[in-house]
Every structure is written in structure tokens, then in C-alpha cells.
Amino acid sequence: MSKNGFLSKLNGLVPHDTWASLIGMIYLGLIVNLLLVISCLPLVALLVTTDPAYSWPLLALAAPLAAPGVAAAFRAFREHGAGGLGPIRAFVAGLRDTWWRALVIGAAVTAVIVVLLVDVRMLAASPAAVFTVPLLGVLGLLALGAGLLSLVAFAEVPQARFRDVLRASLHLGLRRWYLTAVSLVAFAVQAAVFATAPALGLGLTASAALYLAWTNSRFTLRPVLDLDETAAARA
Numbered sequence: 001m002s003k004n005g006f007l008s009k010l011n012g013l014v015p016h017d018t019w020a021s022l023i024g025m026i027y028l029g030l031i032v033n034l035l036l037v038i039s040c041l042p043l044v045a046l047l048v049t050t051d052p053a054y055s056w057p058l059l060a061l062a063a064p065l066a067a068p069g070v071a072a073a074f075r076a077f078r079e080h081g082a083g084g085l086g087p088i089r090a091f092v093a094g095l096r097d098t099w100w101r102a103l104v105i106g107a108a109v110t111a112v113i114v115v116l117l118v119d120v121r122m123l124a125a126s127p128a129a130v131f132t133v134p135l136l137g138v139l140g141l142l143a144l145g146a147g148l149l150s151l152v153a154f155a156e157v158p159q160a161r162f163r164d165v166l167r168a169s170l171h172l173g174l175r176r177w178y179l180t181a182v183s184l185v186a187f188a189v190q191a192a193v194f195a196t197a198p199a200l201g202l203g204l205t206a207s208a209a210l211y212l213a214w215t216n217s218r219f220t221l222r223p224v225l226d227l228d229e230t231a232a233a234r235a
Contacts, residue, residue: 028080029207031087032073036210037202039069039095048198060114067106067151068099070210074155077214097158102151104162109147116140145173145180152217156225168224176220183213 037044043062046055075094079085085093116136123132149169153160173180190209194201218225 024080028076028087029204029211032076032091032207032210033203035076035088035091036069036073036206039072040066042066044202047194060110063110064103064106067102067109067147068095071095071098071102071151071155073207073210074152074214077211078155094155098151098154101154101158101162105147105150105154109143112143113140116143141184142170142173144184145177146170148180148183148213149173149217149221152214153221153225155214156218156221164224168221172220172223179216179220183216186212 043059043066046059046062050058052059072091072094075098076087076090079090079093080087084090116139120133120136123129123136126132146166146169149172150165153165153169186209190201190205193205
């Protein structure tokens, strides 16, 4: 069978719209990965060139700078799903609309995680460690989950108030904890991929992990985002 004949049969089995959607998703993922690396360059450079065990103070300073890029990636996913701006324009628009809010969220979450890790280190050798360390770990996961939901919320509604976003993120994050848990597991897998093969993590899998987290978080926030009404208005 000739190559052209095989392609013709394949095109007959798979509708054109499916091909277009698949190519669009691949393009979205590659562009978002590239723009993420650029927007998170200080953190990426430190992770690649230093040992986190010794450079963690610098990592703590650089981590909040990555939050605007993550929020911009969520904006790109939203625009792609709604048939709006292209990935590059959507990412730039996300940075423009949410950068300072995302920076505040990133700084707050990083500060909480650093404090909790210091407490864990101090209490690890104490008799109460069997109770306090798991509790501090749960608080850390709660902070990460609330931060993730907050970034998704600001990507959806950039003009939202911090108080409303944080309240909704904490409440709905606890109410639908299983979705947040899946998102955090995806980030843990992404961290493992990055540690093993940085090029693979940065070039291919980063956008996939973020897309899964965005989908879960968007569903978690559905009661306050009114997604059904928004979609109807756009239609």
C-alpha cells in the first residue's frame, strides 16, 4: 500500500475537525511550554544549575516570579477552549491582566511553605513530631491547593477581589479536595519528570500537567465562576 493511499484512508477514518483540534492542542502545548520557560526563567535557571538543598533561599525568592507565567498559561487554556485569542496573544494578555495578583499569590504561598518547612525541620526530632509534622504537611498541601485555585480564578476573572478569591479557593478546595489532590499529584509527577529529564519536562509535559490542573480547578470553582452562564453568553 502506498503512503498516499494510507494517508487517504486515515483521513477518511478521522474527521477533519478532529485533526484540526489535535493539531491545535499540540500547538497550544508547545507554545505554552516555550512561554512558560521564558516567563519562569529565573526559577528554571536555578533549578537546572544549582542544588535545591543548598540554593533553597534563592529558589524561595524566585518561586513567586513564576506565578504570573502559570496564571498566563491558564488564560491561554481558557481562550483556546472558548475559541478566543491564540496561545501567544492569550498568554501575553494573561500576564498583563493578572501579573501583580499572581505575584502576590505566589509570594504568599511561598512564604507559607518556607515557614512550614522550617517548622518541620525544627520539630522533626521532637517527641511531638509524630503529630505536628503530618499536620504541617497538610497545611502545606492546603496552601498549595488554595494558591492553585486562586491563580485559576484570577485567570478566569482578573478583576476579582483577593478576599473573594481566597475565600472561595479555601472553601471549594476543601469541599472538592479530591480534585485538588489529583492536580497536586500531577505536579509531583511533573517535578519527577523534570528532575530526571529537564528537557522533556520543560518541552513537553509541563503544559500537560498545568492543563490537567486547570481543568480540575475550573470544575472545582464552577459554583462561583458561573461557567455555564458565561458560555451561554458567548454563544
